[in-house]
Amino acid sequence: MPTTMPLAKSVRERALSTARIGFLATAVLALLLGFWGLEWHSRSATYNLGRSFWDLAYYDLQLFVLGSAPLDSAGPFPWPLQVARFLAPMATIYALFEAARVVFASEWRRMGQRRKAGHTIVVGETPVADAMVDGLRRSGRAVLRATAGDAESLRDAGVAGARFVYACADDHDDSSVNVLAAALARQQTRTKKAGDLNVYAHVSDPTYALALRARHLSQPVTGADFFNIDELAAREVVKRDAGSFGSGNAVVVVAGLGPFGQSIVVELARMWQVSARAHEKLEVVLVDPDAVAVEQELRQRWPAIAETCELKPVADLARAFRTPIVPIPHRVYLCHQAEDEAVRAALTMASLWRGGERSIVVRLDRLSGLADVFGPSATSLLDDVEGRLHTVCIGKLVVGTDASGTDRIHEDIYERLAQLTHHNYLRRELQKGNTMGSSPTMVAWEELADEYKNANVAQTRDIGRKLAAVGCTVAPRTDGSGVDLADDPLLDVLAEHEHERWMDESTKQGWTWGEQRDNTAKRHPSLIPWEKLSEAEQEKDRAAVREIDDVLADCGLQIVRFAPAQP
Numbered sequence: 001m002p003t004t005m006p007l008a009k010s011v012r013e014r015a016l017s018t019a020r021i022g023f024l025a026t027a028v029l030a031l032l033l034g035f036w037g038l039e040w041h042s043r044s045a046t047y048n049l050g051r052s053f054w055d056l057a058y059y060d061l062q063l064f065v066l067g068s069a070p071l072d073s074a075g076p077f078p079w080p081l082q083v084a085r086f087l088a089p090m091a092t093i094y095a096l097f098e099a100a101r102v103v104f105a106s107e108w109r110r111m112g113q114r115r116k117a118g119h120t121i122v123v124g125e126t127p128v129a130d131a132m133v134d135g136l137r138r139s140g141r142a143v144l145r146a147t148a149g150d151a152e153s154l155r156d157a158g159v160a161g162a163r164f165v166y167a168c169a170d171d172h173d174d175s176s177v178n179v180l181a182a183a184l185a186r187q188q189t190r191t192k193k194a195g196d197l198n199v200y201a202h203v204s205d206p207t208y209a210l211a212l213r214a215r216h217l218s219q220p221v222t223g224a225d226f227f228n229i230d231e232l233a234a235r236e237v238v239k240r241d242a243g244s245f246g247s248g249n250a251v252v253v254v255a256g257l258g259p260f261g262q263s264i265v266v267e268l269a270r271m272w273q274v275s276a277r278a279h280e281k282l283e284v285v286l287v288d289p290d291a292v293a294v295e296q297e298l299r300q301r302w303p304a305i306a307e308t309c310e311l312k313p314v315a316d317l318a319r320a321f322r323t324p325i326v327p328i329p330h331r332v333y334l335c336h337q338a339e340d341e342a343v344r345a346a347l348t349m350a351s352l353w354r355g356g357e358r359s360i361v362v363r364l365d366r367l368s369g370l371a372d373v374f375g376p377s378a379t380s381l382l383d384d385v386e387g388r389l390h391t392v393c394i395g396k397l398v399v400g401t402d403a404s405g406t407d408r409i410h411e412d413i414y415e416r417l418a419q420l421t422h423h424n425y426l427r428r429e430l431q432k433g434n435t436m437g438s439s440p441t442m443v444a445w446e447e448l449a450d451e452y453k454n455a456n457v458a459q460t461r462d463i464g465r466k467l468a469a470v471g472c473t474v475a476p477r478t479d480g481s482g483v484d485l486a487d488d489p490l491l492d493v494l495a496e497h498e499h500e501r502w503m504d505e506s507t508k509q510g511w512t513w514g515e516q517r518d519n520t521a522k523r524h525p526s527l528i529p530w531e532k533l534s535e536a537e538q539e540k541d542r543a544a545v546r547e548i549d550d551v552l553a554d555c556g557l558q559i560v561r562f563a564p565a566q567p
Helices: 004-042 053-065 079-114 127-138 151-156 177-187 206-217 229-245 259-273 291-301 303-308 339-348 350-354 368-372 394-399 406-410 413-431 450-461 463-469 491-508 535-554
Strands: 120-123 143-146 164-167 198-202 224-227 251-255 282-287 309-314 331-334 360-364 389-393 472-476 557-561
Touching: 004 053, 004 079, 053 079, 120 127, 120 151, 120 177, 127 143, 127 394, 127 406, 143 151, 151 177, 164 177, 177 198, 177 224, 198 406, 206 224, 206 229, 206 259, 206 413, 206 472, 224 229, 229 259, 229 331, 229 360, 229 394, 229 406, 251 259, 259 282, 259 291, 259 303, 259 309, 259 413, 282 291, 291 303, 291 309, 303 309, 303 535, 331 339, 339 350, 339 360, 360 368, 368 389, 368 394, 389 394, 394 406, 413 450, 413 535, 450 463, 450 491, 463 472, 463 491, 463 535, 491 535, 535 557
Parallel strands: 120 143, 120 164, 164 198, 198 224, 251 282, 251 331, 282 309, 331 360, 360 389
Antiparallel strands: 472 557
């Protein structure tokens, strides 16, 4: 399937090339035969026009416009002229067709695109959009590109019949440009057989993206969400690096505390929580002119960082490697938004080269073409410092060369919260002494059975409804001053909501009440009203409600109340 579209395009290009060669041959043959035939005809008794070379050449050219003067006579005409008088108009007709095709090609293409169905639209001309288009096309998906996210551009790209829209325009000057494109895409009239439209908007500002997802939490529109490419790339980078932290110095350096750098710190903290070395502190050296302010913000917003990391702010990279500030780090993440600064540091600061393989990670976006420059092979333009230098192209890393990474983009806020719920479960169980793989649930989220994944997602989907029922909502976490449900007077109200949700979910799955739990027969003794539960069973529901605080905090959110609680 991935080769179908390129093959069809190649066939069309060969056919067009053949037609053009045929046109050229026809025109040349008509010219030659026409001149020969006119010269032959000029020697006849009935010919009374000019006989010079230039006269004959002029009459020859007139054959192409159906108006050559020698043909006005009754004839007879020599056979070369007879053939030329038909070949020349044929060449003219084809030339007119080609001219019309060129003039109206864009309009025909636009009309054809508007009628397409089941395709994907990528909005924007950024490196992220480039990676998206490349990955989708490699996977065999039909992709149309809209340079802008206005309604007219979306309609020209066939939004009425599209299946997916990825809004990836440059939003550094206008942070809402992709949000607006997503909203406009969903407002467009759909064709009858088009099905649902799935819309995903890239938001470069992670705090703004989080705020949008927070509002989306209580408005569960299927197939619409917001994503930050730096956050997704950081998650993937740390996931790939996790296995290398088994031994050695528990020290990393993160230089450049933009969205990617801060996301790297967050993901390292989460990774460390469930690692075999969770009893140790992970030392993270933060390198940035605003490192002190960023350190305070990270500690306040992300509980995982405060729990697992010892942060050391440093103003510049050179100072970070002056002893005794930092020993040989396990990883150095060069996350500068000015990518040339990161590349320059990786190539000029020999003090960075003391680590092992892939110990220097360089973030690339605009300069992603440099990723292929470094390598260990003889064909590489530059060496990779004996395997120490590893470049990360954030768009390609997330999307993948075959669009496999679009699943990460499609993760909505509910699935992300479900993943964090499972992460917290693993962390608690590991603290109790249980080990990974000791039970069907003691595995990474990617390996978790669907029934457990679905249960976690169902629980998180109800968070917005629970909070709304008690006059609360969610907002980006700032200083941790949000509502603490553990001490809230409405704790039992929310616990009863959770029990009712669980009963409804279990009943739909075929469970019924029974004195003893029987997983085979699907019987459960707790399928009774809240007030009839034992105190121990009610406490389970309270615990599930208390966990909402932790899960939201791990996602960078907190609970806020519109009005004082009324028990």
